[in-house]
Amino acid sequence: MSTIPLSLPQPPARAPEFGRDALIVCESLVRIYQSGSVEVQALQGLDLVVDGGEMIAVVGASGSGKSTLLSILAGIDAPTAGRARVDRWDLLTMSRADRVRYRRHTVGFVRQQTTANLLPYLTAGQMVDLPMTAARVPARTRRARTGELLAALGVADCADRRPTQLSGGQQMRVAIAAALANTPRVLLADEPTGELDTATSAEVFEALRTVNQRLGVTVVVVTHDPEVSGQVQRTVAIRDGRTSSEVLRRTATDDDGGTHVIAEEYAVMDRAGRVQVPREYREALALTRRVRLALEADHVTIRPDTGGTP
């Protein structure tokens, strides 16, 4: 095996901006909560890039920062530091008025609790109409769009029903329709299947897929549900407020014409070139503080520090 000494090619004179063509870009994103004298670092330098038209799942242990990320992307919460851009909006510097516009037109947001998404005294049709009324959309357009959205989400027959007259899955689909009323480019869903049984979860996931594929909306869904994360093309895992790994899935065709999904896990490298080596790899090879890096023809190796012996 020939090892080329670690000498990296010269970077281009001016590196392209990180995530320049993406719809959503978070770079070194930090969110610190202050509760009394205690500081909680909910996000500790998170990087995330989502292209327009993608549907991704965000997974991670409880407390890893998933909801914080979604609240920032939804324009509900503001980051402490770093960079966050969605479409043309800079989420750190936007004014209060821009934030209202952003929340009204660029992103739709659904929460886990179906009841938190809907007002008990409004029918499904009125719920979808409400955000459009706030945006001063003409009545005729509102009526047409409400009908289209409820139909696209398979709840056209629920237009005149109030939340108590809807099943959990129907409530969630109406909530999704309402979140899409003002044609946002992005739909953010925080544990949308968390309170639902398996069959209903599948129904809601199908609705999210419709939103992504038929309506062309970019979808970011936070989930604990392996059924959901296993069906999107990209799953981003967050650990301790940072993006730790990504799983990419693609469909492959066998020799006999059958198809199966191949899932490949990738470590995530940040802008400074930092990669987190999984604990099991570190333990297996006793990789500790110092490791040897070598640039090969098409990959980089990491070896334990053998104290000078090759």
Ligand SMILES: Nc1ncnc2c1ncn2[C@@H]1O[C@H](COP(=O)(O)OP(=O)(O)OP(=O)(O)O)[C@@H](O)[C@H]1O
């Ligand atoms: N408003 C707040 N004030 C203080 N700490 C907060 C606040 N919101 C979140 N945190 C803390 O920030 C960290 C990340 O919380 P977050 O809710 O984003 O995690 P999560 O991954 O969504 O968890 P879960 O899966 O349990 O919803 C946690 O330690 C949490 O206790």
